[in-house]
Amino acid sequence: MSDADRIDARTAEAGTREPLTGTLIFERGAEESRCVEPPVLDVPSVDLEDVLGGHARAMAPVLPHVTEVELARHYEHLASANFGVDSGFYPLGSCTMKYNPKVDEWACRLPGFARIHPYQPEETVQGALELMWGLQEALAEVAGLPAVSLQPAAGAHGELTGLLTIRAYHTANGDPRRRVLVPDSAHGTNPATVAMCGYEVVQVPSDERGGVDVAALKRLLDIDVAALMLTNPNTLGLFDENILEITSAVHEVGALAYCDGANLNAIMGWSRPGDMGFDALHINLHKTFATPHGGGGPGAGPVAVSDALAPYLPGPVVAQRDGGFAFAYPERSIGRVRSYAGNFGVLVRAYTYIRAVGGDGLRDISGQAVLSANYLKTLLADAWPVPYDRTCMHEFVMSGGPLRKSTGVRTLDVAKRLLDYGIHPPTVYFPLIVDEAMMVEPTETESKETLERFAAVLRRIAEEAAEDSGLLHGAPYSTPVRRLDEAAAVKNADVAWSPGDGSER
Amino acid sequence: MRFIPVTCGEQDEMLDSVGVPSIDGLYEDIPVGARLARPLDLPGAMGEIELAAHIEKLAAANEDGSRMVSFLGGGCYDHYVPAIVDSVVSKPAFFTAYTPYQPEVSQGTLQAIYEYQSMICQLTGMEVSNASMYDGATALAEAALMAARVTKRHRVVVSATVHPEWRETLATYVESGTLEVVEVAAKDGVSDGAAIAAALDDATAALLIASPSFYGTLEDLRSLGEAAHEVGALFVVATDPVLLGVLEPPASYGADIVVGEGQSLGNAISFGGPGLGVFACRKAHIRQMPGRVAGRTTDVDGRTGFVLTFSTREQHIRREKATSNICSNHSLNALAAGVYLAAMGADGLAGIGRASVAKAHYLEGALVATGRFERVFDAPFAAEFTLRYRGEATAMQARLRESGYLAGLDLGRFSADDAGLVMFAVTERHTRAVLDRFVEEVSAL
Known part of the structure; x- marks a missing residue:
């Protein structure tokens, strides 16, 4: 037995290390354990049953009871089972997983931002209002659209806001209309939003170059169409060459053009949705403006609109008044789409980012994002086919269709295998118009070396697929857990722990 | 640039591989009429040191909860965060x-x-x-x-x-x-x-x-x-x-x-x-x-x-x-x-609730006792309560602000029917000493 073998054997013997995840916080600690002590009462105590009018809680909720050290370690273990942008390459197409600067995190935690109340008198929050005003101005400039509301909490929320604004505009003109056109390559949120706004969804096909089929669009346009919702650059990562013709055709029938700004990271300082003829746009601050995705949120989805739509924006917006800043309510506002003025903590981060990089920096960022995507596409050209192969913007969509045909290995398997190489997979199976789609968005914050390694890994995986498809069907092997039984998750519907479910300590 | 790790030399190599002479060449699909022919009209970049100073100045222009005693609630509350x-x-x-x-x-x-x-x-x-x-x-x-x-x-x-x-x-x-x-x-x-x-x-x-x-x-x-x-x-x-x-x-x-x-x-x-x-x-x-x-x-x-x-x-x-x-x-x-909930546990959360409720009732009683406020509702309340101010609520709030208090939420801002009603939110963070001082200020109005 070699030394190495002996060490392996001993490690195996000692190998009772607790898994990082799976044990719930409810199952840790002890009945008497505490992390935070309840405050000492310095006023006369009250009889809760009496003062709460009979609404005092009879049975305490069952919550964890742990010491701070157990709590700290629990979440450290959970964190170590997570993959974030700081962990490694995260080319999740359409999500713009760029690096989140740490100075932004510092900024939003300053007491002057974190501990101000939305109902404070405006003269006591001039710094916050100035920041929001500055952000509105910057976003308007990048969008090429003059009026901005920072209220929406997310991209989908921005879509809802934008479309309701358009609806209010049509209604005010005595012509509410019934249909909204959405390309077949659109994000699922687009048709879902259209339905929430009470409109009928009509799908527009793509042409052979990956853009909107203009002839088909023109056939669908009539005076009952309220709007076209379009992502440009689109979800194939392509800039629609016919954009001016598209938006003018939309306007010809009295409809408006809505831009899903998911892909704004490609074009800042190069082309502006307002100049393309769009009337409204939502901007994902958590994509383009580097605010963190937070494991799913909070983000922010401000909406920028034309002068014609500005009176319908949700309030409050920030305006300059008497040498200072104040909340203002657009005169024909659709009303608010949430409580208070917006996801302010996210707005602080985005503002900080914009001031850090400046106007020229935004243009450089987009330029590099586009170059990095094209470079990566070039590196992969002979191994991974791109169905609509032309100069891409900040992302491109490859097809795993041929690989599946030749080896039986699906895009899902490739994605899972990437995890073993320490890389977060691209967006898979979207857009729906590409067979076995893999949507790759490297962002500008990755080094040339990282891009080259990713290309090498993807080539290696294609080889693995040819040599031993079983290896890929079984992947991943090195992650905290392996493929999970999603059907059982639905069948068992175990969506909350409860004291009686047997897993209690 | 600090958030782009690709160097200028590498950028040239990448352009070569892609087969375009410059980054502009990647944007040729954009019709000329939709291109931006000028730089963005935005301020220039800032180094982190200048940036931090700028951000701190904006933050300092707000009077936050560490500088004021606030009784504002209406859905947003200043409970302690461990x-x-x-x-x-x-x-x-x-x-x-x-x-x-x-x-x-x-x-x-x-x-x-x-x-x-x-x-x-x-x-x-x-x-x-x-x-x-x-x-x-x-x-x-x-x-x-x-x-x-x-x-x-x-x-x-x-x-x-x-x-x-x-x-x-x-x-x-x-x-x-x-x-x-x-x-x-x-x-x-x-x-x-x-x-x-x-x-x-x-x-x-x-x-x-x-x-x-x-x-x-x-x-x-x-x-x-x-x-x-x-x-x-x-x-x-x-x-x-x-x-x-x-x-x-x-x-x-x-x-x-x-x-x-x-x-x-x-x-x-x-x-x-x-x-x-x-x-x-x-x-x-x-x-x-x-x-x-x-x-x-x-x-x-x-x-x-x-x-x-x-x-x-x-x-x-x-x-x-x-x-x-x-x-x-x-x-x-x-x-x-x-x-938060794991840190508090059921006891801690009940303690937070009990303290907030007790302090709210303490303050409510004391404010009514000053004679400046009167009760308007008979219904029970927990940690937030509404009183009518016997006088001009906005003037009262402006005066107390000078003494460092955000003296409740004027409900007149939401509905004309509620003009004169002021709502106070209390949490476990308000000490008795702070509440007593506030009541003294109100008495002195």
């Missing part, structure tokens, strides 16, 4: 991750969401919680839409004691005519039971009530819930989850959907956002629930793991037939809530 909370949400593996599409490398986020859901179920008494929504207002609007799907009815009744901004959000969400909203005026600071019973009919999908109400009062949830169920409507209750350590859970009163603003659970006030939209319901209705939900399952090796589940409700699969267009949650805020 240090461990920010330590956890500051971990890059949590905050730089996206929504957990790849569960094998997202177990941290998924388990944290599952634990959060479990805690919300414990607090509210409901069987199912989603992974969270944007805020309380949007959670309420989504609850109304969900009730319509469950009951196949298209009319909801909402009490005017629900937060005015939540009611406005609901109105915006249904503006296109997807739902008819009937608002029933308040009576003595609580819901008008008789008027609500009269407004409910067999076309009503839901009755929407908040307790504590916007005025801080506690509603008669039992009879309101019975009235809703009598006509086959769902009973939607908005609550303040941080008080559920001391308040009977909405499920006890027959709530079918519970929503709430969860900011108080470990999140900064942050000028009102991001908040945390709490959303919980009955298991029978899970397929009509909006938003993400995490479920526990096992992997191919039999290990416990977590996934997003019931996703056939969601927009990326169902598109226009989805239960909502939401495609995210406020995950980091939900994480903070989970850490």
